[in-house]
Every structure is written in structure tokens, then in C-alpha cells.
Amino acid sequence: MNFGFTEEQSLLRDQVERFIKEACPMPKVREIAASESRFDSALWQQIADLGWLGLTIPEAHGGLGLKWIDLTVVLEAAAEGLCPLPIASQALASAAVLTCGNDKQKSDWLPAMASGSAICTIGLYDEANWIDPKAITAEAHASEDGYVLKGTKPFVNDAAAADYLLLAVNGPDGLALAAVAKDNVKITHQPTMDTTKPMASVNLDGVTISADFLLPMSEEQLAFLTDCGAVATTAEMVGAGAAILEMTSSYAKERIQFGKPIGQYQGVKHRLADMYVDLESYRSLSYYAAWSVDDDVAGLAKAVSLAKGYASDAFAQIGIDGVGLHGAIGFTAEYDAQLYLKRSKWARPMYGDSDYHMDRIATLGGL
Amino acid sequence: MDFDYTASEQSFREEVRSFISDNLPPKKERDKNFLANWLEKVRAKGWVGFAWPKEFGGSEGGLIEQTILREEMALAKAPPLGTSMMGLAWVGPGIMQYGTEEQKRKFIPDILDSKVTWCTGYSEPNHGSDLAAIQCKAELKGDHYLVNGQKIWTTGAPWSQWIILLTRTKFDVESKHDGITCFLVPMDAPGVEVRPIQNMAGDKHFAEIFFTDVQVPVENRLGAEGEGWNVTVSALANERSSIGEVTQMFEKLENLKELVKTTSKQGQPASNDPKVRRTIARFEMKVAAMKFNGLRYLTKQIKGEPLTSETSVNKLHRASLEIEIDDFAVQLMGQAGLQLRGGESAVDGGTWSKSALNWPNVVIGGGTPNIQRNIIAERLLGQPKD
Ligand SMILES: Cc1cc2nc3c(=O)[nH]c(=O)nc-3n(C[C@H](O)[C@H](O)[C@H](O)COP(=O)(O)OP(=O)(O)OC[C@H]3O[C@@H](n4cnc5c(N)ncnc54)[C@H](O)[C@@H]3O)c2cc1C
Numbered sequence: 001m002n003f004g005f006t007e008e009q010s011l012l013r014d015q016v017e018r019f020i021k022e023a024c025p026m027p028k029v030r031e032i033a034a035s036e037s038r039f040d041s042a043l044w045q046q047i048a049d050l051g052w053l054g055l056t057i058p059e060a061h062g063g064l065g066l067k068w069i070d071l072t073v074v075l076e077a078a079a080e081g082l083c084p085l086p087i088a089s090q091a092l093a094s095a096a097v098l099t100c101g102n103d104k105q106k107s108d109w110l111p112a113m114a115s116g117s118a119i120c121t122i123g124l125y126d127e128a129n130w131i132d133p134k135a136i137t138a139e140a141h142a143s144e145d146g147y148v149l150k151g152t153k154p155f156v157n158d159a160a161a162a163d164y165l166l167l168a169v170n171g172p173d174g175l176a177l178a179a180v181a182k183d184n185v186k187i188t189h190q191p192t193m194d195t196t197k198p199m200a201s202v203n204l205d206g207v208t209i210s211a212d213f214l215l216p217m218s219e220e221q222l223a224f225l226t227d228c229g230a231v232a233t234t235a236e237m238v239g240a241g242a243a244i245l246e247m248t249s250s251y252a253k254e255r256i257q258f259g260k261p262i263g264q265y266q267g268v269k270h271r272l273a274d275m276y277v278d279l280e281s282y283r284s285l286s287y288y289a290a291w292s293v294d295d296d297v298a299g300l301a302k303a304v305s306l307a308k309g310y311a312s313d314a315f316a317q318i319g320i321d322g323v324g325l326h327g328a329i330g331f332t333a334e335y336d337a338q339l340y341l342k343r344s345k346w347a348r349p350m351y352g353d354s355d356y357h358m359d360r361i362a363t364l365g366g367l
Numbered sequence: 368m369d370f371d372y373t374a375s376e377q378s379f380r381e382e383v384r385s386f387i388s389d390n391l392p393p394k395k396e397r398d399k400n401f402l403a404n405w406l407e408k409v410r411a412k413g414w415v416g417f418a419w420p421k422e423f424g425g426s427e428g429g430l431i432e433q434t435i436l437r438e439e440m441a442l443a444k445a446p447p448l449g450t451s452m453m454g455l456a457w458v459g460p461g462i463m464q465y466g467t468e469e470q471k472r473k474f475i476p477d478i479l480d481s482k483v484t485w486c487t488g489y490s491e492p493n494h495g496s497d498l499a500a501i502q503c504k505a506e507l508k509g510d511h512y513l514v515n516g517q518k519i520w521t522t523g524a525p526w527s528q529w530i531i532l533l534t535r536t537k538f539d540v541e542s543k544h545d546g547i548t549c550f551l552v553p554m555d556a557p558g559v560e561v562r563p564i565q566n567m568a569g570d571k572h573f574a575e576i577f578f579t580d581v582q583v584p585v586e587n588r589l590g591a592e593g594e595g596w597n598v599t600v601s602a603l604a605n606e607r608s609s610i611g612e613v614t615q616m617f618e619k620l621e622n623l624k625e626l627v628k629t630t631s632k633q634g635q636p637a638s639n640d641p642k643v644r645r646t647i648a649r650f651e652m653k654v655a656a657m658k659f660n661g662l663r664y665l666t667k668q669i670k671g672e673p674l675t676s677e678t679s680v681n682k683l684h685r686a687s688l689e690i691e692i693d694d695f696a697v698q699l700m701g702q703a704g705l706q707l708r709g710g711e712s713a714v715d716g717g718t719w720s721k722s723a724l725n726w727p728n729v730v731i732g733g734g735t736p737n738i739q740r741n742i743i744a745e746r747l748l749g750q751p752k753d
Contacts, residue, residue, distance in 0.1 A: 001376070001431050002369045003659070003666040009368075069368050249748045264751040266737070269744035276743050277680050284659035285652070291368050306655045309648065358648035359641070365651055366624060367638045 003287070009073050015050065016077035024083050026336050032084050033195035039119075039161035044085055048116025053090050057098070062111035068228070068293035072235035072286070079239030082339055084196040086121060086158035088232040093120035095228045096166045100177055100215040109164075109179075122166045122177070123156035123202060124226060131226060131352050133175060133219050138204055140171040140178055146211045147171065149178055149204035159187050159200035167202065168217065175222060177215040180207060194346035196339065227300050230308040230351035231293055234286040237315045237347050241279045244322035244340035248272065251326055262325075271321050278314035285310055302364045309357030312348045319344030370662075372435070379432050383439040386412065391445055405446055406481050415448045416455065416479045423463065423475040430669055434662075441614035453523065454478035454485040457605035458531050462551070465590035465598050474529075474551065486527035486554075487606075488518040488576060489599065495520075496738050498533075499543045499596060503578065505534035505550065512536075512550065512588070514558075514581040522732065524574035525563045527554055532578075533599055536592050547595035551587045558582075568724035604678050606733045608664075611681025613657040619692055620654055623647060626715070630699055637699055646695060653688055657681045676746040679739035686730040686739075693723035 005013070024032075024043060032040050047053065055071045057063025064070075071091055078087055094113050097106060112118035127135035138151030153159075153167050165185070166177045186203040217225075249272055252263030262268045285307035292303040319341035323330040330337045348354075372380070390408055392401070409415055417433045419425020428436075440448070449455050459478045462470055477483040494500045503516025514534060521530070530552050537546030554561065558581035563571035590598045624647065627637040637643050660681055664674055696719040697704035708717035730736065744750040 001372055001434075001662070001665075002669075003662045004670070005368060245748075249750065252750060261751050263744070264753060266741070266753065269748075269750045270737070270740040272748055272750060273740035273743035276748060277683055280677075280680055281653070281656035281660060281684070284663055285656055287368060288370065288659050291370055295369075295371065305648075306652050310652045310656060355645065358645040358652070361648035361651050362644035365648070367627065367644050367647060 003284075005073070009070060012070065013073050013077050016052070016074050017080065019047070019050070020078060020081035020083055024081060024085075026081065026339075029082050029084055029196060029339075033198075037161065038084065038189075038195070038198040040085070044116055044119070047085060047087070052087060053116045054094075054114030056091060057094050057110050057114045061106055062114040063094075064114075067291075067295075068231060069287070069290045072231065072238075072290040075232055075235040076239035076242075079236035079343075080243040082196045082240060082243075082343060084198075086119065086161055088236065089121035089158040089162070090116075090119065091232060092122045092225065092229055093164075093166050096122050096177055096225055097215070099221050099224060100217045102215075105179075105212065105215065119158075119161055119163045120166065121156060121158045121162040122168075122225070122229075123153040123159065124168045124222065124229070125155070126151070126153055126168075128155065129349050129353060129356075131356055133222060136168045136170060136175065136222075138167060138169040138178075140169040140176060140209075140214055142172045143208060145208075147178070147209050147214050149180070149207040149209065151204055153202040153204065154190075156187075156200055156202050158198060159202050160189050160198055165202060166215070167204070168222065169204075169214075171214055171216070173216060175217045175219065177217050178204070178209055179213040179215065180204070180209060184209075192346070194339075194342040196343065197346045223301070224297075226351055227304040228293060230304045230357075231286070231289050233347050233350045234282065234304075234307045234311045235290060237311045237344070238279070238283045238286050240340050240343045240347075241275075241282075241311075241315050241318050244318060244337060245272070245275050245279055247337060247340075248275070248322045248325050255327075268325055271325060275318045275321055278310075279318065282307060282311040282314055301360065305352075305357035305360045305364070308352055309354050309361060312352075312354040312357070315344045316348050372431070376431055376435060380435050380439060383436055384443075387439065387443045387445060391443055402446060406449065409448045410480060415481075416459065416475075419459070419463065419475070419479075423471055424479045430665055434665060437612070437614045438617075441617050444618050449479065450481040451478050451484045452609075453487055453531075453606075454483065456609040457602040458485040458487070458529075460605055461531065461549075461598055461602045462589065464601065465549075465594070467586070469586065470551065470589070483529055484523060484527045486521050486523040486530050487602075488521050488524075488530045488532040488552075490520045491517055492519050492575075496735060498599070499547065501533055501535055501547065503532070503534045504538075505536050505548055505583070507536070507585075507592075508582075511582045511584045512548075514550070514552070514578045514583055516578050517575065518578070519575040520564075520573050520732075521561075521576055522573045522728075524554070524561050524576055525571060529553055530576070531589065531602070532583075533595055544596040546593055547599070548592050549589040549595040549598045550583050551589055552581065552583050556581050556583070566727070568721060600675075601673065603734070604674050604676075607678035607682040607739075608674055610729050610733050611657060611661070611678055611685050613654060613661050613681070616654045616657060616685070616688060619688075620647075620650060622715070622718075623650070623692060623696060626696055626719070627699065630714075632699065643699070650688060650692055650695075653684050657684050660684075676742050679734075679742045682729075682733060683736055683739050683743075686726075686736050689726045689729050693719055693726065697723045 052074050054063030055066045059065040125135040126137045140147040165180050169178045184207050188201050190199045192199050255262045289303040289307040292300045323337050323341045329335050413426035416425035417428040421427050505512040505514045532550045532552045536548040540546040558579040560577040561574045563574040565571050630637045700714050703712040706713035707720050
């Protein structure tokens with residue numbers, strides 16, 4: 001039993017934090033988010049060279065062969081600066097290939113994912129706020145030399161930046177992931193609150209794929225990938241939550257009203273304390289969930305629901321309080337607090353909102 | 368990061384489990400000697416003061432094993448390992464940290480053997496949250512101090528043999544934290560008068576204590592003169608850590624789940640009601656947060672760093688859970704939930720209704736939630752003091 005990070009993990013965290021500060025500070029984040037592609041290939045290449053995209057990919061396939069807990073170190077630290085690069089999507093796509101792919105698919109695809117030369121994402125559910133195999137409505141039908149796809153994936157993260165998309169469909173033999181190249185599908189960017197997390201719809205009507213681009217996926221595998229998605233999201237919620245707490249706490253020490261720093265008023269300092277209690281609590285739960293991905297699959301569902309169930313509402317409140325405690329300046333577009341509030345809105349329903357996770361906790365807890 | 372237990376930790380868990388199954392009969396089958404026998408047996412196992420130094424009768428066990436021991440005891444709903452809760456949780460550790468060799472030899476074994484019960488004399492009528500402003504006076508008179516003043520809300524005072532007492536030895540000080548001195552005082556010393564106070568749950572667990580010309584020998588001073596605030600700060604961290612200790616919440620959560628399965632709401636099992644299920648899930652998330660926060664703090668302790676202000680985090684969780692869980696249970700049971708022990712419709716022997724009146728123990732005791740929030744904001748986030 002050891003609930004601490006290793007020396008290597010601490011160094012990795014330092015590396016990510018330094019990189020974000022130097023190469024992807026807030027003005028850069030805003031610039032990327034406002035650009036046509038909402039992506040930056042030069043930065044992507046740099047983080048690929050640092051090895052961050054292959055952390056959880058086995059060494060045999062060109063990755064570093066580390067664990068999800070190492071990945072969450074990167075996701076958390078990158079989210080402190082709301083880094084808009086699709087690191088989480090890339091990791092989830094690798095998890096999807098590792099979970100559902102055969103040996104050939106793994107050796108063909110994973111090295112390009114680890115090196116960053118193939119930008120990838122996944123899209124699982126087609127109904128908003130519904131985590132269930134039934135919420136997958138896109139279809140794959142057998143055709144002469146493979147499959148023809150049908151339907152729309154309305155909520156695919158980072159789709160516009162991706163070269164390849166792994167999209168859940170109902171195939172002739174059950175659930176599957178269809179691997180499609182961006183040029184073969186119709187990707188339409190969707191405006192959302194959080195510009196640092198681009199979302200798009202992907203229309204699949206009439207798209208054909210060859211037989212070895214359909215990866216069979218069991219319901220258990222779907223559930224596992226959903227849980228991985230929740231772990232990745234929660235890790236980012238830890239980083240982003242810590243950053244807005246730090247921003248708000250610093251402001252409270254400097255902003256003078258009635259002749260005193262506002263942090264001296266309990267209406268302010270007690271909200272900060274509550275933010276701290278919630279952040280530290282879902283941080284603990286989030287680390288445990290990340291550990292469970294590799295080391296306790298049987299306990300993963302419960303661990304994930306405890307973490308994401310707690311974080312979903314807590315981070316939403318942290319976002320609101322972070323903006324609110326700043327006063328009017330927090331409401332301005334120029335000030336960064338609002339970007340974190342928007343991230344909390346994005347993260348809340350992603351891979352299950354608090355109601356979904358609390359219902360699962362109740363069931364798994366014997367009720 | 369690794370949440371697995373080593374083979375030897377696993378086998379320790381097995382040892383605790385088999386001890387429990389051999390020595391803990393179901394509640395109904397326990398006779399009147401049960402508790403005394405139990406205390407003797409766990410003491411013989413070396414499980415009281417499990418992580419304390421061997422030279423004072425502890426076992427020098429590891430902190431992880433200690434956590435395992437607590438977890439298993441809590442899961443089995445076992446009685447405590449000793450009768451001096453305060454002695455084990457903070458007075459003993461305080462004596463080991465600040466006491467003289469003689470004090471350690473004199474007081475520690477009796478705590479471990481459940482021979483002596485301790486109480487804690489910090490609060491005064493005019494100084495509760497603002498503890499450092501205490502006025503109870505101790506004057507050095509040759510080989511002893513003369514103590515005059517009043518304490519209040521002293522839990523266990525009516526039945527304790529000793530008190531850890533916070534006094535002021537210097538009044539002309541720059542900071543109120545200076546000039547505070549801590550003593551170990553027998554409750555039967557001449558000039559000590561205890562007047563029990565009844566609380567809203569009907570119990571007389573705490574009391575006010577009057578000290579009139581009480582002579583306390585110099586050798587009963589804990590720590591140096593004027594060093595009392597440091598003694599208290601570390602004792603308070605231990606107190607908050609014991610209030611925030613998650614294992615005691617496991618039993619409550621399990622009992623609550625049983626309750627909702629057996630209670631009906633509008634004619635349906637309450638456990639089918641989505642709001643009930645989510646409420647319990649929310650409690651479970653907080654209990655889990657306490658558990659994993661606790662494990663993070665444990666890792667810190669294993670590295671040799673003492674616990675300080677972070678203990679306020681779980682203290683706050685415990686405080687809100689303590690109120691919300693009982694309140695939820697009582698409300699769920701409707702009129703039956705109001706009934707105390709003896710009521711024809713009382714549920715679980717009235718434990719929920721009784722407990723619903725007892726939350727101040729852990730909410731106000733050990734410092735109120737507002738004070739915990741001040742500690743977090745000021746000491747962990749660096750906000751200016753009020
Ligand atoms: C069941 C129980 C057992 C106890 N056992 C012991 C014991 O064994 N030994 C012992 O010494 N003491 C004990 N206490 C006393 C306990 O530590 C004090 O009650 C507590 O610290 C609060 O002090 P007070 O009651 O004087 O309230 P006050 O300090 O007068 O506080 C009254 C209210 O004002 C608020 N308040 C005070 N100061 C501030 C501030 N700066 N900012 C915001 N709000 C503030 C408080 O939060 C509270 O709501 C016990 C109390 C209880 C209820």
C-alpha cells in the first residue's frame with residue numbers, strides 16, 4: 001500500500017507543467033481554440049517526441065508500456081493549463097485498439113498512435129446523457145468487400161483534428177468499433193461552451209470500410225472503455241480544478257475591499273476551503289480509479305463511479321465559485337477563470353454525470 | 368502508487384479476521400464479562416497502542432497494519448480496543464512526544480491496559496473556538512504549580528481519573544499563543560470539582576470543572592513552561608484525525624443500507640426509490656473520499672511527515688456526514704423514526720433517533736466546521752487570518 005507518486009512520475013509531472021507554461025500558456029490555448037483547425041501540429045509533434053502519446057501503449061508497439069496512473073499524471077498537469085491538444089482522445093483510442101483489436105490491428109496501428117503520426121479519437125454513444133449499449137444507434141451492415149455504415153455520431157470529441165476515428169456501431173454480429181479515416185466521413189464542427197474541447201458530429205451514411213476495419217466489441221469492453229473515458233476526464237478535472245482554485249485563492253489574497261484582502265472575509269475564505277475539501281477528495285478518488293484500470297479491473301466500475309460521481313458536481317461548483325469569487329472581472333472574456341468554468345460544464349456529463357454514477361454506486365453497493 | 372497489500376500485510380489481515388471469529392461472539396451471546404475479557408485479549412495480542420514504541424508497551428507495528436487492524440475491527444463491528452479513547456488517540460501520543468521519561472513510564476502502560484481513563488481540559492466558558500485565549504491560571508510555587516480557573520464541556524470528566532489540562536502561566540504576552548502550559552492532573556486532586564452537564568440527547572457525558580488552589584507538582588507539567596500551545600496543536604491534529612477516521616463510518620453506512628432495504632416508503636421498499644439510492648450513493652462517495660484521503664495522509668506519515676492541518680478535511684466530511692446520515696434515516700422512518708428506545712415502533716432499538724441527537728460530539732467537539740474552514744483557508748491556502 002503506497003498512495004504516493006514515484007520519482008519518475010514526479011519528474012514527468014514537472015516536465016508537463018514546464019512544457020505547458022513555456023510552450024502552451026493561456027494566450028496560446030486561446031489562439032489554438034480560436035483557429036480554424038482548433039489544433040496545433042507543431043505542439044502535437046513536440047509532445048509526441050516527449051513520449052506522452054505512447055505512455056499506455058506496450059513497448060512492443062512503440063509505446064512506453066506504462067500504466068494509466070502515469071497517463072493521469074500527464075492529463076492532470078496538462079489540464080492545469082487547459083491544454084487543448086487531444087491527449088485524452090489519443091489515449092482512449094489506443095485503449096480501444098488494445099482492448100478490441102486483434103494482433104495485426106495492434107501492430108499496424110499502435111506504433112503510429114504512439115508516435116503521434118496518426119491522430120485518433122473515439123466516439124461511443126449517440127444519445128446525449130445515456131450510457132448504455134442501447135444508446136449506440138449507428139450501424140454497420142455487411143457489404144461485398146466489408147461493411148457499409150449508416151447513421152450519425154453526434155458527439156465525437158476532437159473529431160475534426162483526428163486522422164482516424166474509432167466509432168461505436170451495431171454490426172451484423174453485435175457491437176463493434178468502426179475505424180474510419182477522416183477523409184471518408186463527413187465531420188461537422190459543433191459550437192459548444194468549451195472551445196478547448198472541440199466536439200463534432202460525424203456522418204457515416206454510405207461510408208464503406210474493409211472487413212479488417214471493424215473491431216468487434218463486447219458490452220464489457222464498451223463498459224471498460226467508458227470507464228477509461230471517465231478516468232481520463234476526471235484526471236483532467238483534478239488539474240483544471242486545482243488551477244482555478246489556485247487562481248481564485250491568489251486573487252483573494254490581493255484584491256482589497258473595505259480595506260482588507262477579500263480572503264480575510266469568511267464568505268470568501270470558507271468557499272475556498274470548501275473548494276479545497278472537494279478538490280482533494282475527488283483527487284484521492286481519481287487516483288484510486290486510475291490505479292484500478294490496470295491493477296483492479298474487478299473493482300474498476302465502483303472506483304470510477306465514486307470518482308466521477310463526486311467530481312462531476314464538485315468541479316461544476318468549483319467552476320461557478322471560481323468565477324463568482326472574482327466579482328465582475330471573472331465574468332470577462334479576457335480573464336481566464338471563465339475558461340475553467342466552461343471546462344467544468346464540458347466535463348460534467350462526459351462518460352456519465354453524477355446521477356448515472358450514483359445509480360451505479362447504489363447498485364454495486366448492494367441496493 | 369500501489370493499493371495492493373504485501374503477503375505479510377495480507378496474512379496480518381487474516382490473523383485479525385481469525386482472531387475476531389474466535390473471540391467476538393454475536394451481540395446476543397455476550398455475557399457481562401465479555402468486554403473485560405475482550406480488552407485483555409486484544410492487549411495480550413499487542414493490538415492496543417499497536418504502533419507505539421515497544422519500550423512503553425506498544426508493538427511498534429507498521430502504520431499500514433494498524434490501518435488493517437482498524438478496518439477489520441470496524442467491519443466486524445467490534446468493541447474498541449481500550450477504554451481510554453482520548454488516552455489512546457491523543458493524550459498517550461502527546462506524552463510520548465513531549466513527556467519526560469518518567470511520565471512515559473508512569474502513564475503509558477495504564478492507558479494501554481485500560482486502567483486509566485483520560486479527559487481533555489481545553490475549553491473554558493469564555494474561550495471555545497478562540498482556544499489560545501484561555502485564562503485558567505497556573506502559578507509556579509516552588510515544587511508545584513497552583514491552578515485556579517474553570518474548564519467546561521470536558522467529555523468524560525465525570526468518570527475520568529486524569530485530565531490533560533491547558534493553563535496560562537504567563538498573562539503579559541505579545542501573542543496569546545505564548546504563555547500557555549500543559550499539565551497532567553489527577554481528577555481526585557483536592558480543589559477539583561466536577562459538575563456534570565446534561566446534553567440534548569439526555570446524557571451527562573460532559574461537565575464543567577472548577578479548579579480552586581489545586582496543587583500540581585512540577586513533574587506533572589507536559590512539555591516546557593510556555594510550550595503548551597505546541598502540545599495542543601499536535602494533540603488537536605490527532606483528535607481531528609481520529610474524528611475523521613473513516614473506519615467508524617463503514618458500520619454506519621452498512622446499517623443505513625440495511626435500513627433502506629427493510630423500510631418502506633409510500634408502500635414501496637425505500638431501496639427502490641431513486642432519490643434514496645442517490646442519497647446513499649452520495650454518502651458512499653464521501654465515505655470513500657475519507658478513506659482515500661486517509662490513505663494519502665497515511666503515505667505522508669509513513670514518510671515521516673507529521674499530520675497537521677490536512678486533518679481538517681476529513682473532520683469536515685465526518686461532521687457533515689454525521690448530521691446528514693442520521694437525519695436522513697430518521698426522516699425516512701417517519702413517525703417511527705422519532706421513537707426512542709422503548710418505543711413500540713422504534714427501529715433498531717432507537718439507535719438512529721439517539722444518534723441523530725448526538726452529532727455535536729463530532730461537529731462541535733474538536734473545533735467547529737467554521738474553524739476547520741479557517742484552518743484550511745489560512746494554513747493550507749495561505750489566506751489572511753480573520
Ligand atoms: C459534545 C462536545 C464535546 C466536547 N468535548 C470537549 C472536551 O472533551 N474538552 C474540551 O476542552 N472541549 C470540549 N468541547 C468543546 C468544544 O471544543 C467547543 O465547544 C468548540 O471548540 C466551540 O467552542 P464554543 O462552544 O465555545 O463555541 P464558540 O467558540 O462560542 O462558537 C459559537 C459559534 O461561533 C462560531 N465561531 C466562533 N469563532 C468563529 C470564527 N472565528 N469564525 C467563524 N465562526 C466562529 C462557531 O463556529 C460556533 O458556531 C466539546 C464540545 C462538544 C459539543
